[in-house]
Amino acid sequence: QQQVKQSPQSLIVQKGGISIINCAYENTAFDYFPWYQQFPGKGPALLIAIRPDVSEKKEGRFTISFNKSAKQFSLHIMDSQPGDSATYFCAASIDSGYSTLTFGKGTMLLVSP
Amino acid sequence: SAVISQKPSRDICQRGTSLTIQCQVDSQVTMMFWYRQQPGQSLTLIATANQGSEATYESGFVIDKFPISRPNLTFSTLTVSNMSPEDSSIYLCSASSFGGTEAFFGQGTRLTVV
Numbered sequence: 306q307q308q309v310k311q312s313p314q315s316l317i318v319q320k321g322g323i324s325i326i327n328c329a330y331e332n333t334a335f336d337y338f339p340w341y342q343q344f345p346g347k348g349p350a351l352l353i354a355i356r357p358d359v360s361e362k363k364e365g366r367f368t369i370s371f372n373k374s375a376k377q378f379s380l381h382i383m384d385s386q387p388g389d390s391a392t393y394f395c396a397a398s399i400d401s402g403y404s405t406l407t408f409g410k411g412t413m414l415l416v417s418p
Numbered sequence: 419s420a421v422i423s424q425k426p427s428r429d430i431c432q433r434g435t436s437l438t439i440q441c442q443v444d445s446q447v448t449m450m451f452w453y454r455q456q457p458g459q460s461l462t463l464i465a466t467a468n469q470g471s472e473a474t475y476e477s478g479f480v481i482d483k484f485p486i487s488r489p490n491l492t493f494s495t496l497t498v499s500n501m502s503p504e505d506s507s508i509y510l511c512s513a514s515s516f517g518g519t520e521a522f523f524g525q526g527t528r529l530t531v532v
Contacts, residue, residue, distance in 0.1 A: 339520075348422070348510055348523030349461070394460065405451070406521060410460045 308332050311395050311409025318416050324382035326412045328395035331376065335397040339406070340369065340380050343392045352393070353380070385416045420445050424511050424524035431501055431531050438497045439527045441511030446491040451512040452484070455526070461510065467494040501531045 310329045318324045328338075339354035355362045355369040355378065362369045368381040382389055392413050396406040421444040431437050441450065450467040465486055466474040473486035488494040498505050511524040 341523075346525070348512075348525045350523070351520045354520075405449075405463065405466065406461075408461045411458075413458075 308407045309395060309397050309409040311412060313412060314410065315413040316415070318382075318385045318414065320385065320387060320416055320418055322385050322416075324385045324389065324414055324416070325379060326393055326395070326414070327377065327379045328397075328409050329375075329377045330397050332397070332399070332407075333376070334399045335407075337398045338369070338371065338378050339396050339398075340367075341394045341396060341408075343394065343411075349394060382414075385414075387416045387418050390414055390416050419520070420447060420513055420515075420522045422511055422513055422522055422524035424527050426527055427525065428528040429530070431529065433502050433531055435501055436497055436499045437501065437529060438495050439509055439511070441494045441496070441513075441524055443492045443513045443522075446515075447513040448491075448515045449513065450488060450494045451521070452486060452494070452496045453510040453512060453523075455508040455510055457508065464496070464509075467496075498529065501529075503531045505529065506531045 308331050312327050340352045341349035342352045343349040353364050353367045353369055355371050357373050360371050366383045371378040392411045394411045395409040398406050423442045425440045452464040453461040454464055455461045463476050464479045467486050467488040469488045483499055485497045508526045508528050510526045512521050514521040
């Protein structure tokens with residue numbers, strides 16, 4: 306049973322556009338929701354994360370929107386750049402202290418020049 | 419932050435053999451994990467490597483197939499035993515500290531079994 310559902314599987318955005326990736330979770334005990342960015346041949350790297358006590362978190366061009374009642378959260382990449390082309394994974398965990406993450410299936414983002 | 423080094427970065431192995439992957443963290447961490455990632459797919463947790471005790475395995479993964487060691491707070495190994503082509507995958511080491519909010523990942527080991 307997949308506990309974190311991510312969509313779309315792939316995404317093509319023009320340079321300067323907005324990239325939006327969505328995730329939905331089932332387990333209401335999840336209390337930590339990070340997004341990871343992975344370039345080919347590299348391990349995932351934390352991009353931005355949010356906890357359920359806030360509805361939005363912004364870091365530079367990256368914003369997480371969180372809807373606790375709908376059990377959904379999304380990543381918005383503003384002014385998308387070719388260097389943002391990577392695979393993005395949403396994830397969730399119950400106890401962030403132990404960081405046992407459940408990952409979504411990933412979204413392959415391509416930002417065209 | 420923590421920097422995680424994995425060795426080897428890639429290997430091609432014969433079926434029936436075993437490969438041990440090493441994971442070294444540049445600072446003491448509480449938790450270390452091993453994940454498997456099929457090419458183009460998501461990450462699946464294999465086990466949590468516990469320092470000084472047996473690893474905790476996720477459903478579908480067993481110690482005989484994936485023995486794990488963690489002799490200290492900065493080092494762990496994962497062995498893929500009696501390999502078959504189905505074991506071809508990327509294996510990732512991850513680490514975090516209790517109370518910390520970030521899990522760090524190594525660059526992965528790309529394993530091909532022929």
